[in-house]
Amino acid sequence: MTRRSLSAAFAATAVIWGGASYADISPADIVWEDEIAIPASLTGTPGDPAAGAEAFSSRSIGNCLSCHVNSDMPEHDFQGDIGPPVDGAGARWSEAELRGIVSDAKRMFPDSMMPTFYNDNPDDYIRPGEAYTARAYNPETFSTLLTAQQVEDVVAYLMTLTDW
Amino acid sequence: AVLSSTAFADPHPDAELIIEGELHIATRAEPPEHLGGVFPEIYSGWLFRTDETRALQMDDFDNPxxxxxxxxxxxxxxxxxxxxxxxxxxxxxxxxxxxxxxxxxxxxxxxxxxxxxxxxxxxxxxxxxxxxxxxxxxxxxxxxxxxxxQSRGMPVAVKIDGEAAEFWEKGREMYYTRFGQLELSCANCHEDNWGRMIRADHLSQGMSNGFPTYRLKNATIVPLHQRFRGCIRDTRGESFAEGAQEFRELELYVSSRGLGLPIEGISVRQ
Ligand code: HEC
Ligand code: HEC
Ligand code: HEC
Structure with missing residues (x-):
């Protein structure tokens, strides 16, 4: 059993509440629509836009602000301008498309500079490292850049960005 | 007000690097032919820094x-x-x-x-x-x-043909390799997005003519290979060691992108 299917199995037995039982959808098990969108929630738990905003700005979580201007966050001085402003993203894209972009933007935008935030397979990368240490990755701990719930939170936050 | 980033965009339009009021060091040059027109002009990293940091390099007493x-x-x-x-x-x-x-x-x-x-x-x-x-x-x-x-003001003049050619090719390949979990190549940042902001950092063309560099942030000299290491680290990648064959090949290729830009001796960066 691989490490990933193991952790999926743990998640399946561990996360039970409200009578329903959900397991996070692992990156390998995502069901894509038209190769670019993800209609189903990765967790079954609705995203929290406030937590998503925090993940968007935090350098240690999504750090999306390093590449995107977001005028919903004037309190953050330094906003990168590598990608387009995300203003109005919630009006431009469907929730399924945003889930696809946040999980693996290179499907919607081939060769994009935007990192893949939901992929835990080190074999897909060239010299993946142990976070920002410049050392080789640890196969025991290598994980997605955002957790499944953080993807849901960020998507929920982006859906609130309807003005542009 | 939010767009503090755009205020910093692009290299300084007309700053001139004049050391001690007399030694003029060009910070702009014609791009070498091998770059195939990816840059309209090549620029020293000095042009991308703040007024304060640029000033430190103009005075040998202030340059640590x-x-x-x-x-x-x-x-x-x-x-x-x-x-x-x-x-x-x-x-x-x-x-x-x-x-x-x-x-x-x-x-x-x-x-x-x-x-x-x-x-x-x-x-x-x-x-x-x-x-x-x-x-x-x-x-x-x-x-x-x-x-x-001792080479201050002398243009970068690395040899890239003959015996150097195979090393140069390998360095070139590395420059366009998307390293690490963020899958970023040197070119993603320094060729495709120079002049833009990556959060608080103003991206230069990643030229090496200023090295060794005194980095204010580190409060010491940063050798070029250490800079390479930092840039690969920022891709969430596994770096090579300073001095490694790969970094010497990358050094040759990066230097060749700046052919014609004068050696700055010891530059100052933030
Ligand atoms: C290293 C740069 C980088 C980072 C970090 C980054 N992006 Fe992007 N993003 C891009 C680029 C470049 C594009 C434009 C797509 C392309 O490549 O053509 C983009 C496109 C997008 C789009 C679609 C833009 C539109 O038209 O509305 C959304 C939404 C988005 N990103 C959200 C995010 C979120 C959320 C994060 C963090 C979790 C993030 N990005 C992190 C570079 C980045
Ligand atoms: C994630 C973006 C990113 C990537 C990828 C990246 N760099 Fe950098 N690099 C920077 C930033 C930010 C700086 C500091 C500001 C500047 O000079 O651009 C920098 C600085 C440099 C400098 C110093 C320039 C000067 O004048 O002081 C060199 C040389 C350099 N990078 C080379 C490289 C090489 C070679 C690679 C590939 C191995 C690379 N960089 C990959 C972001 C990046
Ligand atoms: C016993 C004599 C000797 C001593 C001591 C010595 N060198 Fe050398 N060095 C040479 C010779 C011979 C060469 C090869 C011929 C040449 O390029 O001048 C050389 C080459 C070099 C080169 C390469 C020059 C080029 O253009 O290829 C550098 C740099 C250098 N030495 C620096 C130093 C430094 C720094 C020290 C002291 C730490 C030092 N050397 C001590 C004899 C010496």
Whole structure:
């Protein structure tokens, strides 16, 4: 059993509440629509836009602000301008498309500079490292850049960005 | 107000690097032909820095990197090793090193690609009978700073054909490789997005003519390979070691992107 299917199995037995039982959808098990969108929630738990905003700005979580201007966050001085402003993203894209972009933007935008935030397979990368240490990755701990719930939170936050 | 980023975009339009009010060092040049038109003009990283940081490099008294070169002068004269000889004993005045930094890295007589540090350590171990200096060690920083200063104002002139060609090709390939979990290549940041902001950082064209650099953030000299390491670290990638074959090849290729830009001696960056 691989490490990933193991952790999926743990998640399946561990996360039970409200009578329903959900397991996070692992990156390998995502069901894509038209190769670019993800209609189903990765967790079954609705995203929290406030937590998503925090993940968007935090350098240690999504750090999306390093590449995107977001005028919903004037309190953050330094906003990168590598990608387009995300203003109005919630009006431009469907929730399924945003889930696809946040999980693996290179499907919607081939060769994009935007990192893949939901992929835990080190074999897909060239010299993946142990976070920002410049050392080789640890196969025991290598994980997605955002957790499944953080993807849901960020998507929920982006859906609130309807003005542009 | 949010868009503080756009206020910083692009290199400074007309700043001139004039050291001590007299030595004019060009910070813009015609791009080398091998770049195939990816840049309209090539720029020193100096043009992308703030007014304050740029000013530090215009005054040798304010440039903290010069202290390293000063210490390097003492080391140049210091006899060491089983041969009890100093650099000066064989090379005479350090001015004899003029032009050396501008052609590094280069292929040695055994067909290996060597950086300045390799040549220095070869003299230490083979000629002086002394210990090799670590790539990022204090004595290495001091002496490479001193030697670089002798080429101040001389254009980067690395050789990329002949025996150097295979190394250059490998360096080129590396430059376009998307490393790490963030899958970012040198080109993603320094070719496709120079002039833009990546959060608080203003992206330059990633030129190497300013090295060794005194980095205010580190409060010390940062050798080029250490900068490479930092840039690969920022891709959430596994770096190569300073001095590794891969980094010497990358050094050759990166240097060749700046062919024609003058060596700054010891630059100051934030
Ligand atoms: C290293 C740069 C980088 C980072 C970090 C980054 N992005 Fe992007 N993003 C891009 C680029 C470039 C594009 C434009 C797509 C392309 O490549 O053509 C983009 C596109 C997008 C789009 C679609 C833009 C539109 O038209 O509305 C959204 C939404 C988005 N990103 C959200 C995010 C979120 C959320 C994060 C963090 C979790 C993030 N990005 C992190 C570079 C980045
Ligand atoms: C994630 C973006 C990113 C990537 C990828 C990246 N760099 Fe950098 N690099 C920077 C930033 C930010 C700086 C500091 C500001 C500047 O000078 O651009 C920098 C600085 C440099 C400098 C110093 C320039 C100067 O004048 O002081 C060099 C040289 C350099 N990078 C080379 C490289 C090489 C070679 C690679 C590939 C191995 C690379 N970079 C990959 C972001 C990046
Ligand atoms: C015993 C004599 C001797 C001593 C001592 C010595 N060198 Fe050398 N060095 C040489 C010779 C010979 C060469 C190869 C011929 C040449 O390029 O001048 C050389 C080459 C070099 C080169 C390469 C120059 C080029 O253009 O390729 C550098 C740099 C250098 N030495 C630096 C130093 C430093 C720094 C020291 C002291 C730490 C030192 N050397 C001590 C004899 C010496």
């Amino acid at each position: 990197g010069l202290l390293f070169a000063e210490r390097g002068e003492d080391r140049w004269e210091l006899a060491e090793g089983t041969a009890n000889q100093s650099c000066a004993d064989c090379h005479g005045d350090v001015e004899s090193m003029a032009g050396v930094r501008a052609v590094m890295p280069k292929v040695n007589e055994n067909g290996e690609l060597w950086s300045l540090q390799n040549y220095i350590n070869n003299c230490r171990t083979e000629r002086m009978g002394a210990d090799a200096w670590g790539w990022n060690s204090e004595p290495m920083k001091d002496v490479t700073s001193l030697i670089s200063l």
